[in-house]
Structures are given as C-alpha cells and as structure tokens.
Amino acid sequence: MRAKVDYWLVPVGDAPPIEAIAADYQEQRFRPHWHEGYAVGAVTRNKQGFRCRGRDWIAHEGDLMLINPREVHDGYALDGGWSTRMTYFEPAAFAALVPGLRGSPGWFAAPVVRSSALFDLFREWHDSTRVGLRVERLAQTAPLMAALSRTMQMESPVQTVTDSVLRIVSGPDGPMPASAAEGTLADESARPSRTTSWRRVKASTGVSSKILSSQLRLSDAKRQLASGAALVNAALDAGFYDQSHLSREFASAYGMTAGQFRRRQVENADRMRTQPDGATAMPLRVGRPTSAT
Template identity: 25%
Template structure:
C-alpha cells in the first residue's frame, strides 16, 4: 500500500455528517481535535494513537469512539500501512438520540473498545451511507444509524438517566402502520412521516414498533415485500416487473434480498413452483 489518500462523502439523510475512507502508509496525524463525534474502524492493518496520555491500538474487531474536543494523534502500526473508515456524527444528532434515551450527559468513557459485532455493523452502515442508492434506502439507513448509535452509547457511554414519560404506540396504530406497508409497499417510506403519523419522534417510533412486533419498521416492510414477491413469482410474472411492484428499486436488489431470505434466487424459485 503506497498511496496516501482520503475520500469524503456527505449523505442528505444526516446532512452534517461526514463520511470518509482512508489509506495511509507514512502519513501521521499530528495532535488534533474534532468538533463532532468520530467513530472509526480499520479494514486493513492497524492504527496507533495517543489519547489523554495513554496509547491505543485500533485493529480489526475494535471500534474507535472519540468525543468532540479530545486531543489525539494517529499513525500506522505496521510498515505496510492501514486502511480506515470513519463516520463523523454531529453533536446535534447525538443530542437528539440521547434526549430520546432520557440521557442528561453524553460522552464515551473510552476511546477504544473491542466489539466485533459493532465493527461489522459499522462497516455495513458506512457502505450503505456512501452508496449511490442511499436515498432509496432511507428507511433502512435511518433505522440502522439510530440503532447503531443507540447501541454505542448504551454499551460504552458514560450516562446519567432522567425519568421521562413517553407516549405509547397503541395496538391499533401498529395495525394501521402494518396495513400501510401492505397496501403501499411500492412507496418509499420516510421514518419522519411514519413517526409523525402516530405522534411520536423517530426514535420513539422505532423502539416502540420493534417492541410491539419484534422487528424494525424497515425489516418488517422488507419481509412484506419479499412475501408478496414470492406470490407474484408463483403466478409467472416477470422478475423485473415484480421488483418495481413490491418496492425494490431494481431487479438486482430484489435478487440479493430474496436470496438472503430464502437461499434461492427469484428466477430459480419461479422455475421450481411453476
């Protein structure tokens, strides 16, 4: 690895959030601070850095959680260099999440944690946020980002809880949301709109829907789409037409989701059942 570079993205789903991928071999970060929360992982090699007088080694399976205004540096552990993915989350977004969690103070207690599950979740989320199809997958991405950020703070944050009474999602409202997914599965749903329709914040709606159904809104909607796709395939309809009818933005995305769920491609399934 010889090329030193950083590539940046922004996603309209969280306009102030900065996303980056980097490859470094000899470049070293001097002592510096950030204005936002910096979450990062390495995908190759390792990075070492100094933080409040302690040395840390960021390797695969670990996740770096740096609070705003905390000084640190950074350099490669190995001569071959390292690759890293970083997500810079604005304070305003974190404040929204922690407010919904009834947290009075929010900061990470350590700049580095061993968390293979969150390492993988971060990579998947980062990939989705930097995808050219991100806008079409907004419900999925918003759900994943909220769940990931919440898990980070609940697992590694130093927090003080406040008591807070929340409006509950009623059984009828759950039924109404499900019916909307069934009746309008071809539509692009926005988490803001779904939450507003039942008088909840996005975060409250996400948590309460999952508590009521055992699935996130995105996961439920995706499964509904796949179930209807199976029925259409059994009737002999064209795969590309089915993809659009049930809400996937092209045939390849239906193929990927279908195989992940049923271990067979839509075309192979159709041949088996007709």
C-alpha cells in the same frame, strides 16, 4: 503522504451533515487535533496507533475507535499503514439519532472498543451511507446509534478542550494568529499569570498552547469553508499566513487539503438544494491511490 481517501457527506434532518471517510493510509501521521463532534471509526486493515487521554493506544483490525468532541488525539501508521472507515457527527446530529434520547448523549467511555457485533453493524451502516439517502432512512441507523449509546458514560474524559480552556488560549480577540503563536514562549516570560494559565491548559489537555491555538485557527477556517468562503479569505480571516499555509495544516490534521474539503461542501450544498432527500452520491477521492489488501 501516500493515501487513498474517499470522502462524502450524509444529511441528517436539520442538523449538520455527517462526514464519512473510507481511507487507506501507508505513511500518514496526523498532528494532535480535535473534532467538534463525535468521531466513530473502524480499522479494517492492519492497525493504527494514536495518542489520547495521556497514553498511546493501538486499534487493531476489527476494533472501533470512539473519540469524544474536543478530545485531543493524533494518529500514526504502524507496520505498513492501515485502512479505516470514519464518521464525524456534530453533537446535535448524534443526539438526534440516538433512539429515545432525552438530554445529552454523554461521552464515550473508552477510545478503543473490541466488539465483533458492533464492528459489523458499523461497517454495514457505513457502507449504506453511500447510497444517497438521508441517514434517518437507513435501516441500520437506529440499531447502530442505540449500540453506540451503550458504550457511553455521563462523566467527561480527562483530556477534553473545555470552553474555559478555549477562552484561555484564544484570549479576548479570538484565535491567536500564527505569527503570534510562534512567539508564545518568548512572550510568556513577561506575563507570569498567563504562563501559569497555559501550564494548566497543557496539564488538562496534554498539548501545548501553540498546538491548541493552531487547532482553533483550523476549526475557524473549517467552519468558514463549510459555509462556502473562498480559500484565501478563510485562511487570512482565521490567522494563517496564506492559503498554502492553511492547506498544509489542514491536511496534517484532517488528511485532505482545505480545497478538497471545500469542494465537497459546496457540492453537497448544491445537491441538497436540488435533491433534498439525498446525500452526496459520489465520494471524493483525495491523495494518491495505493493498493489495499
């Protein structure tokens, strides 16, 4: 993976912080995954390919990418890589920031949006999140969230990972460990009812039960790391073979290692204890720098 990634966190009242990324990717390929919150990003150089909602999409320079909570997608380079600015909002944080919202904010209607006004507004807001203020205090936050809310609908997209899907995949004992997930196909023949359920899961999400089980383990490990858990403990508790296994899987889904993610989370927690009105002031650089044009 040849990439330059800057990663920082921006506090949002009492809600979980917004994750912000500015990245330049040359050969990156993200595995199918989902986020627990809303992903909002802009392509600032070249173009990016990704699969979502049962088809392939291309986001060109100047386009916005809008991904819903638990909406399965991947990502891959096209013709020389791409540069992007991304943000990840937990649902509670997103809802709290939409002016005048009552109830659920709904779902993004389309994963790619071309609007020069919205692109410019998002890019200006994204730049302003680096200055060290809570997001509520940034002048661009209210107009951006109002504009994003106008791209949404109340009907859910087809391929989201619902709670019922998670119950089927995880079973009564939590996320399937890696050793069990690798034997899924062999085990299915002895359990026709579960096989039928897993086929329905693939039809509704577009990915296999093995990929979904892996993502459940990643989500579990990510929550533990955000709470300050040690890498080895998070890896084993979430069902990975070891710390290295977690870091490889983490990087293929999120573009940084588990250790790099945990370090920024710990830094943010420490800073918020001493500077409750500020965000993480300095971004974390991940990966090997490459030149961006």
